Amino acid sequence: MTDEALLSVSELRTWYELRKWGFFHAGYVKAVDGVSFDLARREAVTIVGESGSGKSTLAKTLLGLVPPTSGEMTIAGTKLDGEKKGKGLAWVRANVGFVQQDPYGALPPFMSVQRILGEPLEIHGVPKTDQEQRIREVLEEVRLIPYGDFIHKYPHMLSGGQQQRLVIARALVLEPKLIVADEPVSMLDASVRVEVLQLLRRIQEQHDLGVIYITHDLSTVRYFSEFAFVMYAAKLVEKAEVKELIHNPLHPYSQALLTAISDPDAANAHIIKEVPGGEPPSLVRPPSGCRFHPRCKHFMEGVCDVDEPPAFQPVAGHEVECWLYREGEVPVDEESA
Numbered sequence: 001m002t003d004e005a006l007l008s009v010s011e012l013r014t015w016y017e018l019r020k021w022g023f024f025h026a027g028y029v030k031a032v033d034g035v036s037f038d039l040a041r042r043e044a045v046t047i048v049g050e051s052g053s054g055k056s057t058l059a060k061t062l063l064g065l066v067p068p069t070s071g072e073m074t075i076a077g078t079k080l081d082g083e084k085k086g087k088g089l090a091w092v093r094a095n096v097g098f099v100q101q102d103p104y105g106a107l108p109p110f111m112s113v114q115r116i117l118g119e120p121l122e123i124h125g126v127p128k129t130d131q132e133q134r135i136r137e138v139l140e141e142v143r144l145i146p147y148g149d150f151i152h153k154y155p156h157m158l159s160g161g162q163q164q165r166l167v168i169a170r171a172l173v174l175e176p177k178l179i180v181a182d183e184p185v186s187m188l189d190a191s192v193r194v195e196v197l198q199l200l201r202r203i204q205e206q207h208d209l210g211v212i213y214i215t216h217d218l219s220t221v222r223y224f225s226e227f228a229f230v231m232y233a234a235k236l237v238e239k240a241e242v243k244e245l246i247h248n249p250l251h252p253y254s255q256a257l258l259t260a261i262s263d264p265d266a267a268n269a270h271i272i273k274e275v276p277g278g279e280p281p282s283l284v285r286p287p288s289g290c291r292f293h294p295r296c297k298h299f300m301e302g303v304c305d306v307d308e309p310p311a312f313q314p315v316a317g318h319e320v321e322c323w324l325y326r327e328g329e330v331p332v333d334e335e336s337a
């Protein structure tokens with residue numbers, strides 16, 4: 001972890017235990033399985049992967065909603081142990097904002113905008129005299145203005161885009177250090193997606209926030225972050241700067257994802273998203289060796305199905321877990337040892 005690292009995640013594993021039948025134990029769904037990365041202040045990273053790759057579980061683990069099975073997470077120098085209650089969770093609530101996928105489901109229907117934004121301030125002991133000012137500030141930041149038009153409204157009185165702005169306002173109200181946004185625009189109309197992503201980006205830059213943006217749609221990456229990580233079957237198989245990943249994807253899975261991508265811009269909505277053929281693997285009994293090997297057109301028998309590939313760095317700052325890059329390369333872990 002560097003001095004200025006905001007978030008440091010090391011060898012994180014989150015496994016869900018399957019039901020036991022008497023003495024028979026069916027095992028675990030290994031939804032996050034050895035994930036490591038650092039994020040500096042003012043940096044945004046997109047984590048992209050198909051459905052079931054473990055993205056939401058990673059988000060929930062960072063938010064303290066699911067306890068990690070093993071590994072370490074440190075945010076702004078505070079080590080988190082995935083407590084689901086008590087002081088640890090209160091610290092996470094105050095310092096990590098959460099923007100959910102479905103804004104309508106995320107907002108309590110019988111609470112006004114004022115109560116939705118006031119409640120976290122109340123819980124975290126912000127004096128009553130400061131609460132109104134803070135609510136005004138966040139509503140202005142997310143462009144729910146003028147204040148008087150929105151403060152007494154209920155979620156059902158807002159459009160989808162306005163509801164998501166309110167969710168963002170709630171995530172910001174306690175002035176967090178990090179925002180985790182899990183598919184924040186996937187349920188919005190194409191016409192407002194880019195707008196909401198650009199709003200998040202502007203807020204991130206103004207407040208020096210770290211942002212983890214989780215999506216299954218690689219095309220939205222360029223609207224948002226400096227870095228992109230590709231998640232496949234519970235692992236981060238590729239990490240690079242966004243431009244580098246888009247122009248030079250190294251992992252065969254990333255290459256397949258990038259062959260044709262959708263665009264949230266309505267003008268380009270005709271471009272259809274494609275994912276590589278074949279089924280995503282079981283996370284209870286993942287394939288041996290490289291987890292992508294049953295779907296990979298570069299599969300090398302006796303290599304790819306035997307050992308898990310470590311991270312190689314064939315281009316400076318660009319890591320990939322794939323045996324294609326083993327020639328003359330030293331795995332990243334061994335380099336730093």
Ligand code: ATP
Nearest residue numbers: 016029031049050051052053054055056057058283
């Ligand atoms: P999606 O975009 O569809 O939500 P995802 O990439 O976010 O997919 P997760 O929701 O994290 O993936 O799910 C990863 C795996 O963990 C899936 O196989 C899922 O069925 C499983 N899973 C998620 N939650 C639980 C749970 N509470 N108990 C058992 N298995 C779970």
Ligand code: SF4
Nearest residue numbers: 290293296304322323
């Ligand atoms: Fe394909 Fe082998 Fe690379 Fe896995 S390690 S992505 S199977 S070439």
